[in-house]
Amino acid sequence: MxxxxxxxxxxxxxxxxxxxxxxxxxxxxxxxxxxxxxxxxxxxxxxxxxxxxxxxxxxxxxxxxxxxxxxxxxxxxxxxxxxxxxxxxxxxxxxxxxxxxxxxxxxxxxxxxxxxxxxxxxxxxxxxxxxxxxxxxxxxxxxxxxxxxxxxxxxxxxxxxxxxxxxxxxxxxxxxxxxxxxxxxxxxxxxxxxxxxxxxxxxxxxxxxxxxxxxASKALREKYIGEDWGKAKVRGTPFNTGAGLEMAFKLGARAHGLYEGCHATPMDLHMPEYGNLDLPHDQRKNYRKICYFLGIMVNAEAERFVDEGKDFRNYTYAQFGRAIIEQPGHFAWQIFDSKINHLLYEEYHFADAHYVEAATLDALIEKLDGVEDKAKLRRTIDGYNAAVDDAVPFDPTVRDGKGTKGLTLPKSNWAQKIDKGPFRAYPVTGGITFTxxxxxxxxxxxxxxxxxxxxxxxxxxxxxxxxxxxxxxxxxxxxxxxxxxxxxxxxxxxxx
The missing domain is CATH 3.50.50.60 (FAD/NAD(P)-binding domain)
Structure with missing residues (x-):
C-alpha cells in the first residue's frame, strides 16, 4: 500500500x-x-x-x-x-x-x-x-x-x-x-x-x-570540475550537495552530461560563502556583477583575460564567471569610468557593493589590492584606450561593433576609453549557480x-x-x- x-x-x-x-x-x-x-x-x-x-x-x-x-x-x-x-x-x-x-x-x-x-x-x-x-x-x-x-x-x-x-x-x-x-x-x-x-x-x-x-559540495566540485572550484562562492542554496545523484548512482543510474561544466557568474569577491535569503528579494541579486561589457576586467597579473564585449552579457556571464575563478588568486577587478555610471545595473550601487574609487586612474590603480605590478596595469589600460575605435558610435542596444584595433585580445563591442573620472573598480570572483x-x-x-x-x-x-x-x-x-x-x-x- x-x-x-x-x-x-x-x-x-x-x-x-x-x-x-x-x-x-x-x-x-x-x-x-x-x-x-x-x-x-x-x-x-x-x-x-x-x-x-x-x-x-x-x-x-x-x-x-x-x-x-x-x-x-x-x-x-x-x-x-x-x-x-x-x-x-x-x-x-x-x-x-x-x-x-x-x-x-x-x-x-x-x-x-x-x-x-x-x-x-x-x-x-x-x-x-x-x-x-x-x-x-x-x-x-x-x-x-x-x-x-x-x-x-x-x-x-x-x-x-x-x-x-x-x-x-x-x-x-x-x-x-x-x-x-x-x-x-x-x-x-x-x-x-x-x-x-x-x-x-x-x-x-x-x-x-x-x-x-x-x-554546494566543495569536495564534489573539486572532484568533477577542478581544484580551483573549491574556492568558488555558491550563489544559491547550501543544500544542493549531490544527494540525488548519489542515491541514483547507488541503483546503477547512468551518468550523463558534462561533469566538468557548470553555470558560473561574476560575483562580489566579498559576498558570503552562500547566497543570502535574509536580504529582500530585490537586493539578493546584487552580489552579481555582470556589467563588465561596459568596462574592462583585469587579473592579478595586470592583464585583461576575456573579450568583455564578445556578446551580450546574457551569452557570456556564465563563461566569464568560470574564467574569473580560474585566474591567479581566483579574482579580478572590473574597471569603469564615469561615462557609463548611469548604465551600471543596481547591483553596482547596492549599499553592500564593494568597490574602490578615485579621481584619477593612477590613484585608482594604487587601490587595486592583489595586483602587484601597478605600472603594468597602467600600460594595460593605456594600451586598451589607444586601441578603441572612436569612429564607431556606442550603442548598448545592439552589438555595435565599437571595438578595439591591434590588441591581441580585442574588445569586440561597446569599447569606450576609460578616461573620465571619477573611476571605480569592483573586486569580483566566480560564483557557481548549478552544475x-x-x-x-x-x-x-x-x-x-x-x-x-x-x-x-x-x-x-x-x-x-x-x-x-x-x-x-x-x-x-x-x-x-x-x-x-x-x-x-x-x-x-x-x-x-
Whole structure:
C-alpha cells in the first residue's frame, strides 16, 4: 500500500513543476524538502526569475503577463525569439557538439511550458530594468530574454507552491531524503530524516528526484570540475550537495552530461560563502556583477583575460564567471569610468557593493589590492584606450561593433576609453549557480540504468538531467529547463 502516488524530492522550480504536472494528471503528490520552510525553494529562489523561451512576437507574450494592461506595452518592441534562434544560441555553447536530444526538447517545449505555467496562474512581467534600453522613445528588448517572474525567483517559487497546493499537493519541510526504498528492483518510496535525526519511510508508486546538483559540495566540485572550484562562492542554496545523484548512482543510474561544466557568474569577491535569503528579494541579486561589457576586467597579473564585449552579457556571464575563478588568486577587478555610471545595473550601487574609487586612474590603480605590478596595469589600460575605435558610435542596444584595433585580445563591442573620472573598480570572483553533469533520463523523464533500461519507479528533472548545457548557456535557460523537464517527469511519474 502506497502512502502517495508520487513523491517529489526537492522544492525548487523543477520539483514544483513535477508536482504540479503529476497533480494535473490526478496523482496524489507529496513534495519533500530537506531545508526548513524559510530556506526552501532550492536554487530557484536565488535567481532573478528570468525564463528564456521561443516566441514569435508580442502576441505570444501577452497571455503570459501578470499585467497585460501595462502602460509601457504599446511603446515596447519585444521582437521575436524563434526556435531557430534559441537553437543557434545553445549551439554557440556546445563546443562543436550538435544539439543534444535534451536541448532539442528544451527548445520545442519552452513556449508550451510557459503557457502551461500561465494556465496555473504562474505569470510573468517584462524585464524592463535589465533587458531593455530606451531608443527613440521605445523600450527595446535585446538578447532574446523578455520575461521574469514577479519578485524574481522568490516570486516564482511562491507562485508555483500556491498552484500546487491549490490542486491538493502536499509539501513537507525539514524532511531530507537519505535513501530510496527498493523492492523487487522497483523504487517504491523514500527513507526520510528530519533535523532531529528522526527517520520515516514514505512509500509511493513513483519518486521524482528534483533536489539539484552538487554545487554546494566543495569536495564534489573539486572532484568533477577542478581544484580551483573549491574556492568558488555558491550563489544559491547550501543544500544542493549531490544527494540525488548519489542515491541514483547507488541503483546503477547512468551518468550523463558534462561533469566538468557548470553555470558560473561574476560575483562580489566579498559576498558570503552562500547566497543570502535574509536580504529582500530585490537586493539578493546584487552580489552579481555582470556589467563588465561596459568596462574592462583585469587579473592579478595586470592583464585583461576575456573579450568583455564578445556578446551580450546574457551569452557570456556564465563563461566569464568560470574564467574569473580560474585566474591567479581566483579574482579580478572590473574597471569603469564615469561615462557609463548611469548604465551600471543596481547591483553596482547596492549599499553592500564593494568597490574602490578615485579621481584619477593612477590613484585608482594604487587601490587595486592583489595586483602587484601597478605600472603594468597602467600600460594595460593605456594600451586598451589607444586601441578603441572612436569612429564607431556606442550603442548598448545592439552589438555595435565599437571595438578595439591591434590588441591581441580585442574588445569586440561597446569599447569606450576609460578616461573620465571619477573611476571605480569592483573586486569580483566566480560564483557557481548549478552544475551541468547529471543523469540520463528517458523521453518520459525516467532515470536510465547503466545497462540502458529505465529504473522502475524513478524519475528525475532539473539540475539532475544531464546533457542540457555544456560550455555555458544563454541566460534564463536554466529555469526554463527546470520547468520543461519537471513537467515531463511529473507526467511520467503520474503514469505509474
Amino acid at each position: 502506497s502512502d502517495y502516488d508520487v513523491i517529489v524530492v526537492g522544492s525548487g522550480n523543477a520539483a514544483l513543476c513535477a508536482g504540479l504536472a503529476a497533480k494535473e494528471r490526478g496523482a496524489t503528490v507529496l513534495v519533500i524538502e530537506k531545508a526548513p520552510e524559510d530556506m526552501a525553494g532550492g536554487n530557484s529562489k536565488y535567481t532573478a526569475g528570468a525564463m528564456r523561451f521561443a516566441y514569435d512576437g508580442k502576441q505570444d507574450l501577452l497571455p503570459l503577463l501578470q499585467n497585460p494592461d501595462d502602460h509601457r506595452l504599446p511603446d515596447t518592441e519585444f521582437g521575436a525569439y524563434t526556435s531557430e534562434h534559441f537553437s543557434k544560441d545553445l549551439l554557440g555553447f556546445n563546443d562543436g557538439r550538435p544539439l543534444s536530444p535534451e536541448q532539442q526538447y528544451l527548445v520545442a517545449q519552452s513556449y508550451p511550458t510557459m503557457a502551461w505555467l500561465a494556465s496555473h496562474d504562474v505569470r510573468f512581467e517584462p524585464i524592463y530594468s535589465r533587458q531593455t534600453f530606451q531608443k527613440d522613445g521605445k523600450h527595446i528588448f535585446w538578447g532574446g530574454l523578455t520575461l521574469a517572474a514577479r519578485h524574481e525567483g522568490v516570486g516564482l517559487v511562491e507562485s508555483e507552491m500556491k498552484a500546487l497546493r491549490a490542486l491538493g499537493g502536499e509539501i513537507r519541510f525539514d524532511c531530507a531524503a537519505i535513501d530510496l526504498i527498493v523492492e523487487e528492483g522497483r523504487v517504491c518510496g523514500v527513507v526520510t530524516e528530519n533535523d532531529a535525526g528522526q527517520r520515516e519511510d514514505i512509500r509511493a508508486r513513483a519518486v521524482v528526484l528534483a533536489c539539484g546538483g552538487f554545487e 551541468y553533469g547529471g543523469l540520463q533520463v528517458s523521453d518520459r523523464g525516467g532515470v536510465v540504468h547503466e545497462e540502458g533500461h529505465e529504473i522502475p519507479g524513478l524519475f528525475a528533472c532539473g539540475e539532475l538531467v544531464g546533457g542540457v548545457f555544456f560550455n555555458g548557456y544563454p541566460g534564463g535557460s536554466g529555469l526554463t529547463s527546470g520547468a520543461v523537464f519537471g513537467r515531463r517527469a511529473g507526467y511520467g511519474a503520474a503514469a505509474q
